[in-house]
Amino acid sequence: DAKTTQPNSMESxxxxxxxxxxxxxxxxxxxxxxxxxxxxxxxxxxxxxGLTSNVNNRMAxxxxxxxxxxxxxxxxxxxxxxxxxxxxxLRRNTGANSKLTFGKGITLSVRx
Amino acid sequence: KAGVTQTPRYLIKTRGQQVTLSCSPISGHRSVxxxxxxxxxxxxxxxxxxxxxxxxKGNFPGRFSGRQFSNSRSEMNVSTLELGDSALYxxxxxxxxxxxxxxxxxxxxxxxxxx
Numbered sequence: 626d627a628k629t630t631q632p633n634s635m636e637s638x639x640x641x642x643x644x645x646x647x648x649x650x651x652x653x654x655x656x657x658x659x660x661x662x663x664x665x666x667x668x669x670x671x672x673x674x675g676l677t678s679n680v681n682n683r684m685a686x687x688x689x690x691x692x693x694x695x696x697x698x699x700x701x702x703x704x705x706x707x708x709x710x711x712x713x714x715l716r717r718n719t720g721a722n723s724k725l726t727f728g729k730g731i732t733l734s735v736r737x
Numbered sequence: 738k739a740g741v742t743q744t745p746r747y748l749i750k751t752r753g754q755q756v757t758l759s760c761s762p763i764s765g766h767r768s769v770x771x772x773x774x775x776x777x778x779x780x781x782x783x784x785x786x787x788x789x790x791x792x793x794k795g796n797f798p799g800r801f802s803g804r805q806f807s808n809s810r811s812e813m814n815v816s817t818l819e820l821g822d823s824a825l826y827x828x829x830x831x832x833x834x835x836x837x838x839x840x841x842x843x844x845x846x847x848x849x850x851x852x
Contacts, residue, residue: 668843727780
């Protein structure tokens with residue numbers, strides 16, 4: 626699977642928008658961009674995924690660059706409960722729910 | 738709908754022993770995968786099962802093994818435990834047939850400590 630690169634950490638203020646970047650310069654045409662987050666003492670939780678177009682759901686928005694070499698996860702109003710490690714990963718359609726390669730992720734801190 | 742259930746939640750073993758961890762997927766999910774999480778290496782893929790067959794395997798020694806039962810429940814086994822096997826072991830389940838769009842649903846893991 627192609628690799629992703631994320632900053633180690635970011636800080637945000639409560640109730641402000643947060644933009645979490647991810648670079649995936651070696652992405653292939655069939656790779657989907659997925660985001661997961663992991664709260665303390667829990668397993669990772671699915672957040673959102675996309676292929677080419679921007680995506681919105683109740684948790685977040687995903688903005689994908691036109692060349693697909695980068696993407697940004699947008700939390701519209703950060704809350705203290707959003708403090709977590711956020712992972713950007715790529716998944717390829719191989720027929721199986723193939724192994725995922727998680728990087729170190731971004732540790733998001735939210736200030737009250 | 739119940740989430741992914743992993744048992745036990747915590748486990749302490751000594752070097753040389755073996756351990757079996759259990760995972761019950763979400764009802765209807767037939768794919769189960771296992772991950773090891775450590776502070777130094779992050780989340781690493783161990784293996785994936787569906788239809789009771791191992792479909793993918795990560796880069797781990799043969800001491801790590803698993804199996805899946807006909808009801809999709811899965812177990813993983815680690816034999817001859819080493820100190821470096823201390824980690825959080827996570828199980829994830831997902832639906833089949835959705836390819837790379839299928840979200841993974843993770844359990845809260847089993848924290849294994851080897852002394």
